[in-house]
Amino acid sequence: MARTQGSHAEITGPRIQAAAQRLFADHGYAAVSMRQIAGEVGLQVGALYNYTPDKQALLVSLLEGHMHDLLDTWAALPQTVEPMQNLESFVRFHIAFHMARPQAVFIAYMELRNLTPDNFTRIESLRRRYEDALTTILDRGRASGDFHIDDAKLTTFGIIAMLTGVTTWYRDGGRLTPTEVQDHYWNMVRRAVTA
Amino acid sequence: MARTQGSHAEITGPRIQAAAQRLFADHGYAAVSMRQIAGEVGLQVGALYNYTPDKQALLVSLLEGHMHDLLDTWAALPQTVEPMQNLESFVRFHIAFHMARPQAVFIAYMELRNLTPDNFTRIESLRRRYEDALTTILDRGRASGDFHIDDAKLTTFGIIAMLTGVTTWYRDGGRLTPTEVQDHYWNMVRRAVTA
DNA sequence: GCTTGATCTGAACACTCGTTCATATAATCT
């Protein structure tokens, strides 16, 4: 048998992913070479192909990991049926999750066009599933009379775009604490969906 | 003297810009080659360098043109001192302007990282000038008591992110007319800034 | 009709790209 302990594959693999994530976020998928990624990890190019069949798979794995992380983390949170509370927890979760992973978020929103069509479809369906979670909350709140909204789908797009925008300006140690940011955005969202 | 009429430079120049804009928007700056751009226009690569010193200048020219277009078009609109009306016209303008130029908008938000530091600084200052226009409206409305907002800067980011997001889903001939889209977004923004 | 000069071609330059593979290294098992 081959060695199962002492092998550095379990260390090298994640290190490659981390290096790819950082470089893709900073310079863009197309602008980053496999040699740059290898150099970052301290390997020669060829060694990367023990961990990924090609460059595209490296990107897909990052995107898919991020989207599943997003969906699973949200699904694991305790859910309320009370629409206003449910929306508030979605807003606070979305901001907190995105603030904590600026690189993954950046890649997930920027590099979709570098995916092959079938990979694009798979990632896109994961994103739609997440959007549907919010739309469902909005629909329930409208049905219960808690929310006054014209169009649940358009409101979903509006809210998510607004919240995700936090990653374009938020920096750790800035003027506002994460909780303060959540408070302000929740104020805006709450008022936007109530008359 | 050389010919000043009959020259196709005035035609070729804009055609190169248009081809670059379309290709950059579709595949990203780094993924597009000068040969692709030339091919789109029906030229050989070398001819491009009669119109741009290098690839980077092509991108900068697109970004700078877009930002000046944005600032100038807004400045040319009749302005009101009445905060609510002023904000409404900003919202409607922003949506209409961005819906009409999805490619330019996409590039302006995606390709900043492909700029050299000094080019980035120049483009970024133009963007800040635009954001300041909205912040000023919000500040005036807060001073007059028309708006109830926690933080004018954060509200600016929130509104602009929400409105710009329209380009990610809006398609000509879709379910909603441009005016309906404006109406819905204005409803959300209006409520978000009033108690 | 000849010169001028803007415009374009086609080839070349020096690199970099993603990917492959024979070979080397070293840790684990028998």
Added chain:
DNA sequence: AGATTATATGAACGAGTGTTCAGATCAAGC
């Protein structure tokens, strides 16, 4: 100790990169 095999090297492949430039093309001015 020797065999096994996961992991890594280093060189090579063909193709594509941005940019340059001598020379061709051709419309306008004299």
